[in-house]
Amino acid sequence: MLDQTVTADGRTIGGVVMEMRNITLRFGGVIAIKDISFDVREGEIRAIIGPNGAGKSSMLNVMSGFYHPQEGEVWFRGEKRRPMRPYQIARQGIARTFQNIALFDGMSVLDNIMTGRLNHMKSNFLEQAIWWGKAEREEVANRAKAEEVIDFLEIQSIRKTPVGRLPYGLKKRVELARALVAEPKILLLDEPMAGMNVEEKEDMCRFILDVNDEFGTTIVLIEHDMGVVMDLSDRVVVMDYGKKIGDGVPDEVRANQEVIDAYLGVSHD
């Protein structure tokens, strides 16, 4: 196992933190993922690309424990993951965003972000009911953390707005904030830039790079836009029809004939 490499831009990438081993996932007759293995190293930005329906979201769902693969193992921080509920996986330090935004529409931006701190709450029910001591201290500490993320993502002005009223691009940003505030070890992003205009995309790219750079968060991201992926990521997994057809640094992947064929063979949306 490689430990510690330093990238051209000076970030340190550590050993393997998560490893997918021979994952196969079926929905009835449909095989969404066919015997795929790859690893994620600490501190890197790992991209998953591929045409629509390739199985990328399914793979992210396996990583976040939402889908249970029929075959294969998930290794996290040197241990094989036993079958777990998604909320238990979240507590191990894996946070994510969704391809189709999944915010809590009835709550304000701030409350949405504060839900991301749930795993850091230790005060019990009664302490919260009387709002005394630990409960109030935790609330204030979590609020401070939430404000840090709000500043970081530049969404101060919409703090108290109900998320239902926000435009699409801002919703995506709030969803990122909710995931970030959990201070995850691994952040899984499902098409964080889909549906955004150029300016919003640039902002989002910058945020992703900053998160990785400032907090050292490991990021796995799904993206359609080849250009964006090549700029952002350290290593890329390419999927097509549920199979892995490429894996490596962006330049390697770009030169791979199978990848070129897959991308030329489909029309982009």
Add this chain to the structure above:
Amino acid sequence: MFYREAGDFKTSYAADSQTFPIAFDRWRYYFVIAAGFGLLPFIINDYWSNAILLPFLIYAIAAIGLNILVGYCGQVSLGTGGFMAVGAYTSYKLMTAFPWLDMVSITILSGVMTAIVGVAFGLPSLRIKGFYLAVATLAAQFFLIWLFNRVPWFFNYSASGQISAPERSLFGQAVTGPAADPSAKYLFCLVFAFALAWLARNLTRGSVGRQWMAIRDMDIAAEIIGVNPLRAKLSAFAVSSFYVGIAGALFFTVYLGAAEPGTAFGIQKSFLVLFMVIIGGLGSIFGSFAGAAFMVLLPVLLTNVLTGAFGWDSALARHFEFVIVGGLIMFFLIVEPHGLARLWALAKEKLRLWPFPH
């Protein structure tokens, strides 16, 4: 004094998450509390206490309870009447089995018992949602009323099948039974309503409340960010039933004095409290009070105005009440699901800028 939010800056996060962030609201709240505790007890009579204040306070407690379940956690329940009956019968059994037990403990224990029953009936919510859950809670409603009607142990084998509350005193003042003073009964209920509203407010503004709301808004996303759905839903059922149980106990011991399950805690009661929650505002503690006040005051008002002033037939006036309530329910469900609480907030938003709207 003008109503102002502008210029009311917060210098700490604790100050920002307090219940009434605007100073003017806070003062009005202190005023209402002071009047409720310090003034009303000295001026109320039997009529005010029985026709308005007691039902208002008791229904407000029930409405807060149901609002926690429906408005905050998004789990429908039509079993409120049945759960109120659990509180009532628990208090009856405790009062008769342990005559030395004080009324505060009896009322709280009735809430605890109802919480346990509520969790048991809440278990299906882990599997079923929406309409199917509503039907399951409806089944709970009918089962519980049937149980209290049919099992004589619950009504101590009394010939009439009724239960009646013996006299109990607190600090030397009778709070139950025919001899109890209206202001003593009122204060007893007020203390519970105040304390329970305060606890509910704390629970709903912190992480427990956010878990409930996350489950309400999108349960799958909630689970993926770390909410344990089992704990969130069952805790909502427990807290909700605790409130409803206390309301049921007070309704029987303090307000009615004697009860028969079908009439006192039937399905109409479930709907009445649900209407309070919808009209007052889903997901609002203040709205629960507003809804309870509205539903308690409306019939009183209609009887006085329609029969008293316009000379309508009283049966006609009662039917007219159904029409009004029905219309309002539709209005609030379709136009303003956040109910009176939201209308109040909108009015304040307008006031805030008055007299300079730009």
